[in-house]
Amino acid sequence: MDHKIKILLAEDEPALGQIIKESLTTRNFDVTLCTNGEEAFQQYKTDAPDILVLDVMMPIKDGFTLAKEIRFENEHIPILFLTAKSQVKDVVEGFEIGGNDYLKKPFSMEELIVRINALLKRQKSKNEPINIGKYTFDLLKQELLFGTSKENLTHREAQLLWHLHIQRNKVLERSIILKKLWGDDDFFNARSMDVFISKLRKKLKQDANIQIINIRGFGYKMIC
Template sequence: MPRVLLAEDDEAIASPLARALTREGYEVTVAATGPQARDKAIGGDFSLLILDLGLPEMDGLDVCREVRAARPGISVLMLTARTDEVDFVVGLDAGADDYVGKPFRLAELMARTRALMRRHQPAGNALDVSGIKIDTRARRVTVDGEDVALANKEFELLRFLMERAGELLSREEILAEVWGDSDLRGSKTLDMHISWLRRKIGDEVAGNRARRIVTVRGVGFRFDPE
């Protein structure tokens, strides 16, 4: 089970976020101070550190610098209420891989967490569902044995749907994961990409099998395994 260290001193944020991460399948440890976060991150086998910049006793930026120096392989996702672009740049310079501003949407934070966690998946990771195969490292897609060329967002959309095959995914979840912006939910961006993707994988061919990508009206989409 992938391990996440959540460094957040606000219980109103830490508890629900820890529960959400646990539901996603992560083993979660919570640290409430800067020194605790630093020591646990350096001494533990964590894949991801979710780090609030405003920790007591030790600034999150200092925690990040020390953790990055001692554990270069750990991914760091910063949480910050600071909205100045300079603060974001300083955070990235300190070694963070990504950041999310407070208040944040849970779907967006989960999407960024999954993206960082994919770095820790074993080499040669592949997906094979309903006659579609994805080689995630080569970014190669085959449908019933035939190569299919997908644009970047089409590839990321298909990968996300296949990774969560059988699950109903809301439009907000998909937009946050693939585009990094759930605010696009009122646009036609997702619908257009679903249409293009269906055409390329053969879901719109007359007389073809039942659609792999199913629309659940008013909610989102589901990739149906055979």
């Protein structure tokens, strides 16, 4: 029997919560619905879900606070925020505390399901080596292989390369990745990130088809 993906859904609007739960259940997900952040945290500790779908504005404990507490215990579980907030600073805050994606209300159930599946696919790929041009990259082992040669990566190098890969051929925004990996997007961290980018360029130089280019004022793009 196939394993059902377990989703922990935290949504304080009863009608919306039921609609989301029923829609996901019909798609063969196993959904637990909670109506506040504290209830969701307790459920997380007993349920061991595969993915979290968290409303940002909730009573007792909001979604951002809940995500911070869960991220302290689990670095890898995918977190998708549901939010009525649309300001860039709110979106950045969500990524900064460990969110993987966000969806603005109102949204369609189809889009929610597509985003959930994308996060689950991304999570699965983290556990398997991937190809970056002629290289093989193992995120968990923090190794970069080219033929018979092997480069050991630091934790931050591996995380930065992973984010460049999942955004390949698109711009990886400097502010968002700095806050996610360095904790702050100040000048000194930005210079540190530039150094890490230079190190990755050197470690990927054996494949001329791979480029990490600087998009001035925005961030970096890995072309491969």
